[in-house]
Amino acid sequence: MSAFDCWLREATRRLSKDSAATVRSEIRDHYESALEAARTGCRPASEAERVAIAALGDPAAANREYRRVLLTSFEAGALREGNAEARVFCSPYIKWPIRAIPVALVIAAVAIFFNGAWALASDLFAGGIAIGFLFVAPFFPVYTPARGRAFRVLKWIVVLATIALVFRAGDRNWIWLLPSCLWPMIWTEWTRMSIRRKLPVARWPKQLYL
Amino acid sequence: MNFKGTLPTLILEALAQQPNHGYRIAQQIKERSQGVLNFKEGTLYPALHRLENEGHVESHEDIENGRPRRYYRITRSGRKTLTKDRAEWLQLSQAVTTILGEA
Numbered sequence: 001m002s003a004f005d006c007w008l009r010e011a012t013r014r015l016s017k018d019s020a021a022t023v024r025s026e027i028r029d030h031y032e033s034a035l036e037a038a039r040t041g042c043r044p045a046s047e048a049e050r051v052a053i054a055a056l057g058d059p060a061a062a063n064r065e066y067r068r069v070l071l072t073s074f075e076a077g078a079l080r081e082g083n084a085e086a087r088v089f090c091s092p093y094i095k096w097p098i099r100a101i102p103v104a105l106v107i108a109a110v111a112i113f114f115n116g117a118w119a120l121a122s123d124l125f126a127g128g129i130a131i132g133f134l135f136v137a138p139f140f141p142v143y144t145p146a147r148g149r150a151f152r153v154l155k156w157i158v159v160l161a162t163i164a165l166v167f168r169a170g171d172r173n174w175i176w177l178l179p180s181c182l183w184p185m186i187w188t189e190w191t192r193m194s195i196r197r198k199l200p201v202a203r204w205p206k207q208l209y210l
Numbered sequence: 211m212n213f214k215g216t217l218p219t220l221i222l223e224a225l226a227q228q229p230n231h232g233y234r235i236a237q238q239i240k241e242r243s244q245g246v247l248n249f250k251e252g253t254l255y256p257a258l259h260r261l262e263n264e265g266h267v268e269s270h271e272d273i274e275n276g277r278p279r280r281y282y283r284i285t286r287s288g289r290k291t292l293t294k295d296r297a298e299w300l301q302l303s304q305a306v307t308t309i310l311g312e313a
Contacts, residue, residue, distance in 0.1 A: 011252065026232060026255050029279055033233035034251075057250025065256035069263060200263055 003053055004031055010059035015066060016076030023066055027056070071198055078191045082207040086138060102132030123166050130162035137210050145201055148209035152189075155210070159185070217249060217257045218266075219299065222284055222292040225267060229283035231274075232258060258282060266291050 001009075008027060012020035031052050038048030056062070071079070088094055105128030113121035134155070142151045163182075167175055196208055224230065224238045235258075236251045261267045266288035269280050284292070 007252075023255070025278070026280060027252070029231070029277065030233045030236075030251060030255075032277070033231075037237075055250070056252040059252065061250065062252035062256065065253050066259075069256050069259040198263060200265070 003049065007053055007056060007059045011062045011066065013063050014072050014074075015063075016071045016073045018076070019066070019070035019072070022070065031056070069198060071195065075191060075195050075198070078188075079195060079205070079207075083205055086205070086207055090138060098135055102128045102135060104128075105131065126162045126165040130158050133158050138206060142209045143206070145209070151210060216299070217253065218261055219292065219295040220247070221254070221257055221261060222266060222288050222295070225282055225284040226289065226292055229281050231279050231281050235282070261288065 008024055011027065012023050015023065034052035034055060035045075035048050038051060039045075043051070105124050109121045109124035109128060112124060137151070137155070140151065142148055163178065167178065192208055196204070199208070220239050221235055224235045224242075227238070230238070232254055233251075236249075236254050239247055239249070258267065258269075262269060262282075264287075266285060267282045268285055269282045271278050271280050273279070
């Protein structure tokens with residue numbers, strides 16, 4: 001493996017396949033242009049290669065910069081999984097059963113309320129409303145960055161209000177469940193935020209608006 | 211010389227002259243600074259990608275000498291940013307020159 005190939009391998013570490021292909025193509029073009037310029041200046045080939053690689057700098061530093069602006073393999077995977085989940089979610093066989101869950105929760109809450117178990121009824125009601133809000137989100141007309149921001153603020157208000165309602169003063173024994181429930185949401189939000197910075201708006205799939 | 215943070219502005223300035231490809235942009239910055247701004251060329255492309263994501267430059271692929279090559283061009287938003295950055299830089303450099311001139 002040549003010194004240039006080693007440089008490329010280090011610079012494309014942990015980048016997605018597409019990002020790595022972009023980096024390889026642009027850096028190879030740059031490197032060949034540098035070699036051509038060096039040959040015009042009558043430098044020997046080995047010297048020209050050494051100078052061209054030195055001019056590129058530290059591959060680890062370049063890799064750090066690339067990972068800030070191009071999709072990493074993790075982010076590309078998250079995007080693929082999100083797209084697959086959205087397809088399943090919107091498929092005709094799954095769409096209606098999933099929509100029935102929050103409705104069933106709210107109906108159960110009303111039934112339990114009339115049986116006198118008010119605390120359980122309010123928990124189920126809050127859960128039903130929050131889950132319903134999240135489940136119907138893909139069907140909202142959120143397709144601009146401004147609407148996306150407004151939706152995300154609303155989503156977190158609903159989630160936090162539900163948590164406040166469910167874990168009210170008397171139910172603090174279960175508060176240890178909170179981190180495990182919120183962690184996947186926070187992690188997904190963080191990953192999507194990073195992807196939003198890297199992808200032009202024209203290439204955003206629906207999930208990035210939500 | 212370390213000029214961290216000013217590379218995007220220098221790229222926009224180079225592209226304001228004419229659309230160009232990465233290698234030529236790097237050489238133009240080095241030549242115009244008479245070799246003082248001798249940055250590592252591997253960090254040029256991440257800066258170009260960032261500018262493209264922000265809508266300050268746009269790119270298209272072209273064939274030159276039988277080789278595919280990506281050309282970059284400054285956008286209207288990029289020109290606005292360049293004007294703002296240039297004004298800020300002049301203000302900052304004047305302030306630093308004033309202070310260092312006093313010493």
